[in-house]
Amino acid sequence: xxxxxxxxxxxxxxxxxxxxxxxxxxxxxxxxxxxxxxxxxxxxxxxxxxxxxxxxxxxxxxxxxxxxxxxxxxxxxxxxxxxxxxxxxxxxxxxxxxxxxxxxxxxxxxxxxxxxxxxxxxxxxxxxxxxxxxxxxxxxxxxxxxxxxxxxxxxxxxxxxxxxxxxxxxxxxxxxxxxxxxxxxxxxxxxxxxxxxxxxxxxxxxxxxxxxxxxxxxxxxxxxxxxxxxxxxxxxxxxxxxxxxxxxx
Amino acid sequence: xxxxxxxxxxxxxxxxxxxxxxxxxxxxxxxxxxxxxxxxxxxxxxxxxxxxxxxxxxxxxxxxxxxxxxxxxxxxxxxxxxxxxxxxxxxxxxxxxxxxxxxxxxxxxxxxxxxxxxxxxxxxxxxxxxxxxxxxxxxxxxxxxxxxxxxxxxxxxxxxxxxxxxxxxxxxxxxxxxxxxxxxxxxxxxxxxxxxxxxxxxxxxxxxxxxxxxxxxxxxxxxxxxxxxxxxxxxxxxxxxxxxxxxxxxxxxxxxxxxxxxxxxxxxxxxxxxxxxxxxxxxxxxxxxxxxx
Ligand SMILES: Nc1ncnc2c1ncn2[C@@H]1O[C@H](COP(=O)(O)OP(=O)(O)OP(=O)(O)O)[C@@H](O)[C@H]1O
Ligand SMILES: [Mg+2]
Numbered sequence: 001x002x003x004x005x006x007x008x009x010x011x012x013x014x015x016x017x018x019x020x021x022x023x024x025x026x027x028x029x030x031x032x033x034x035x036x037x038x039x040x041x042x043x044x045x046x047x048x049x050x051x052x053x054x055x056x057x058x059x060x061x062x063x064x065x066x067x068x069x070x071x072x073x074x075x076x077x078x079x080x081x082x083x084x085x086x087x088x089x090x091x092x093x094x095x096x097x098x099x100x101x102x103x104x105x106x107x108x109x110x111x112x113x114x115x116x117x118x119x120x121x122x123x124x125x126x127x128x129x130x131x132x133x134x135x136x137x138x139x140x141x142x143x144x145x146x147x148x149x150x151x152x153x154x155x156x157x158x159x160x161x162x163x164x165x166x167x168x169x170x171x172x173x174x175x176x177x178x179x180x181x182x183x184x185x186x187x188x189x190x191x192x193x194x195x196x197x198x199x200x201x202x203x204x205x206x207x208x209x210x211x212x213x214x215x216x217x218x219x220x221x222x223x224x225x226x227x228x229x230x231x232x233x234x235x236x237x238x239x240x241x242x243x244x245x246x247x248x249x
Numbered sequence: 250x251x252x253x254x255x256x257x258x259x260x261x262x263x264x265x266x267x268x269x270x271x272x273x274x275x276x277x278x279x280x281x282x283x284x285x286x287x288x289x290x291x292x293x294x295x296x297x298x299x300x301x302x303x304x305x306x307x308x309x310x311x312x313x314x315x316x317x318x319x320x321x322x323x324x325x326x327x328x329x330x331x332x333x334x335x336x337x338x339x340x341x342x343x344x345x346x347x348x349x350x351x352x353x354x355x356x357x358x359x360x361x362x363x364x365x366x367x368x369x370x371x372x373x374x375x376x377x378x379x380x381x382x383x384x385x386x387x388x389x390x391x392x393x394x395x396x397x398x399x400x401x402x403x404x405x406x407x408x409x410x411x412x413x414x415x416x417x418x419x420x421x422x423x424x425x426x427x428x429x430x431x432x433x434x435x436x437x438x439x440x441x442x443x444x445x446x447x448x449x450x451x452x453x454x455x456x457x458x459x460x461x462x463x464x465x466x467x468x469x470x471x472x473x474x475x476x477x478x479x480x481x482x483x484x485x486x487x488x489x490x491x492x493x494x495x496x497x498x499x500x501x502x503x504x505x506x507x508x509x510x511x512x513x514x515x516x517x518x519x520x521x522x523x524x525x526x527x528x529x530x531x532x533x534x535x536x537x538x539x540x541x542x
Binding site: 061062063077079083085087090091100127129143 | 444
């Protein structure tokens with residue numbers, strides 16, 4: 001296995017989490033979670049529904065104002081979040097949504113470039129609800145990338161898309177990440193999505209990270225590759241899902 | 250589609266026969282397609298909104314022409330038109346109209362500005378809310394009519410009292426709807442603004458205020474209606490000029506036709522102002538129109 005993330009030098013660390021606790025009322029959702037993410041590393045986070053993935057992501061994003069908790073948490077100021085819904089302001093045009101909070105002509109130019117990168121050139125003046133779900137999510141991607149984040153947090157960003165659009169979005173995300181090299185934490189339900197995108201896969205269960213698996217397959221990754229299938233089986237069993245192969249065994 | 254529903258051909262031709270009326274042009278329904286029972290009220294009838302009023306006017310004309318309607322109860326349409334011409338010739342209608350419209354516009358504008366300022370202050374700051382919301386809710390519980398005696402004592406029976414009454418009435422819907430819209434901004438957008446590290450100023454001007462605009466415009470529509478209602482009330486209680494005064498005077502002399510002229514002007518004012526607000530709505534909320542079609 002690759003060196004344990006805690007062995008990474010702090011200089012190349014983007015995220016540094018130690019002993020993170022988060023609780024809602026009497027229920028502990030995150031229990032002593034440790035995690036380091038290196039610069040430019042793509043990490044996927046799997047876990048059953050309700051296991052606390054979103055809670056973890058919100059903690060990293062600094063969005064959990066009223067949540068009880070302790071622990072060390074270092075994340076860059078310059079981070080972007082992509083939500084499951086595109087979360088575009090319906091009363092702002094596409095370009096205005098991308099450049100929200102940015103100043104001046106430089107911001108406009110960067111916004112236009114980011115839109116072109118996600119393949120939405122010429123749609124600058126459209127209203128968000130004139131776009132399809134996939135296009136809206138691409139605008140959301142452009143909005144996060146235009147800020148050149150050193151950390152990209154994504155909470156099931158493709159969860160609401162159809163399978164075909166999702167595959168296209170994987171290619172797009174891979175390409176964008178290769179170009180901009182942010183560190184990524186991608187929360188997803190989709191094991192295949194995690195395997196085909198991530199350098200490392202974590203599984204969260206009962207408040208702990210119970211799996212920390214480095215994926216060394218070459219990219220782009222072939223879903224038919226036996227190694228791919230082996231990793232999938234391993235992860236599914238970690239998630240408590242019996243696969244047909246195992247049942248037969 | 251066609252092959253799947255071939256077996257239903259008999260049934261579907263019957264169904265399309267049922268709908269061959271005004272609902273849809275025949276081209277839109279291929280005979281082989283099975284018709285699903287339509288649940289909505291169906292497409293709009295051309296000039297549908299005008300049919301009801303036109304029918305009423307027709308009844309009025311017929312009733313007057315055949316002598317079914319006593320002219321002392323309801324003057325004939327042509328008498329009303331004559332009265333209209335006479336009042337314009339004498340200049341009374343224009344004068345009274347200008348007086349009334351000035352009162353209404355002044356009261357509406359003042360109420361609009363104050364209501365909006367109060368709503369934004371209460372909507373954006375907790376201290377503002379603590380200071381403002383209570384008093385406005387109390388004012389809301391007092392019918393505007395009930396305040397008139399007090400306002401007469403304070404302002405006399407001149408223009409000041411009338412404009413103040415209208416403004417006080419208008420403040421309430423503007424405040425209630427704008428404040429409510431400001432308070433119910435989707436928390437997901439707040440989260441978004443936080444992750445984008447937006448400044449307080451950007452957050453207010455890009456997220457909160459535009460998001461509250463539909464609420465404000467809804468309040469404006471109620472405000473315009475209330476503005477005319479209050480105008481009628483103040484003018485009929487205590488006035489020496491204005492449309493309401495003209496109507497009151499006509500009542501003293503039993504001039505049904507003049508009363509009707511006044512009412513028609515009120516109707517036009519109400520319709521025109523509502524149309525203007527709706528036009529404004531369409532302009533300002535053009536991002537919403539895309540949802541409708
Ligand atoms: N604001 C809150 N108040 C109380 N409990 C909460 C709150 N937010 C989340 N929880 C609880 O914390 C647990 C973890 O929630 P979280 O949203 O992190 O799950 P998740 O792993 O993202 O699930 P999913 O995959 O369904 O999105 C759940 O049991 C949830 O009910
Ligand atoms: Mg979640």
